[in-house]
Amino acid sequence: MARFLLPLREGRTEPGPFSPAALFVSAVVAAVVVNLVTEPMVVLSLFFLVLIGGTVARTRWRAVLGLAARFEFVVLFWVLLEPITYGQTVVGVIQTPWGPLPVYREGIRMGILLGLRMVTILTTVLAALSHMTLSDLIGALQTIRLPGIILGSLVIMMRYLPVFMEERRRMEDALALRGLQTGSRRERLRALGSMVGTTIDRAFTRSEAVYDAMKLRGFSGCVPVTAAGLRRTDVLLLMLLGLFALAAFYVFPAVVVL
């Protein structure tokens, strides 16, 4: 259900070699490492390292990259914004209706660096998430001591967004069956306008019902998932993470600079 938000697995799955908590934390640490690297080529190398590592771990790249691609606008925004806002060395001028716009060399480099970092971080985190179910993720967040109230909200949000979307789809269908497409543009707008209000209202009512159902089975704002503890194999993950940092700070810089 959460498919359109996060590439989480669904259903029961064989537990992987590492605990979800360790996997999640590793992804975050790897993201921090990537963020500290200042050389675009090194980030690119790290990106490929993630791709290789993920392939070895049989990551579902199609789901992960598909989701990462949805952030293209955010990434492109920064890649295109930096060259015209950051730096001193002018390498070119774009003529716009509002006057000339200088393009800076430092900005181009910065844009590329930021873009690469974002893509790498997104891919890393989403790939890690793709190896756990929603319950795993919640268990992991609980293991790292995220407050129950935040977890509770997360669970509810994950459940209510689909309720909301379902409700909207049903109403769109109902309107279409009663000729929404054929009406004039103004009627159509009016119908859509009232639909938004009704959708929110109905989704809210249904959410209340769903929340009742959760309460009846013991949901108290906190989450039932037994905080899945760490596993002995997580040490291996720590070592891999060390290698990742080593590559980021020593090996790749040395190779790339050569």
Added chain:
Amino acid sequence: MTCAIDIIDLNFRYDSFALRDITTQLHIGEQKAVVGLNGSGKTTLFKLIVGLLRPLSGEVYVLDRRVTPEDLWEIRQQVGFLFQNPEDQLFAPTVWEDVAFGPQNMGLSNEEVEDRVVEALSTVDLLDLADRPVNQLSHGQAKRVALAGVIAMRPKVLLLDEPFAGLDFPMVEAVVDTIERLRRRGVSVLYTTHSRFFLENWADSVLVLESGRVVYDGPADEALREPRVLGQVGDWGRLRESIHRSRTVPLDIDAGLGADMEP
């Protein structure tokens, strides 16, 4: 004698009164049908029993324990509530996780949770759908998954809100069969229905509500001799006559409805 459910002088209002002076009992092992027109307060009564709503006045006891805000979780582990609309009841990503939700909250070990889920899903004969996302179920399947979620908590009392509405015949059979199995283990059942068939064949006693008041509370066989009760479950003879009349009498009275169909 201890009661599964004991309700004393219960009053409740939303904007206006929804239930007035309700007093009734469900004995242990008993199966009671709650009958009443739409809006007569059946669902509201169920919600009061499990503490989703708080009474304006009066008392509700479940297995001799008063329903109070402090004791809700204790009570909800004893009473399973099957919603009228199963889509409102399912919320986890998959069937398995949904059924496991209650047992997990009861603090059972992973093995125990797994046992209960397998047992509950086998009881409703849906073990093969365990990994299915809950939004990809048919209405009948969703209803049975919701029932499995209730059963997995091994309640001693079941509240079923129109358990058969919208189900085809094999599904009705399957649900009846499931509940009969639970009854043999001593589970007490309170359920709402609009069907005369179930009053005649599947109830020890009947509670009839009319605009939030009790108008009959007693044995099922006597209930069917009461005209007031028959009015609630449908006077099919009258409907049959009315259909027959409209099909044989020439078209002219329903001017409003059929007017623009005239040439």
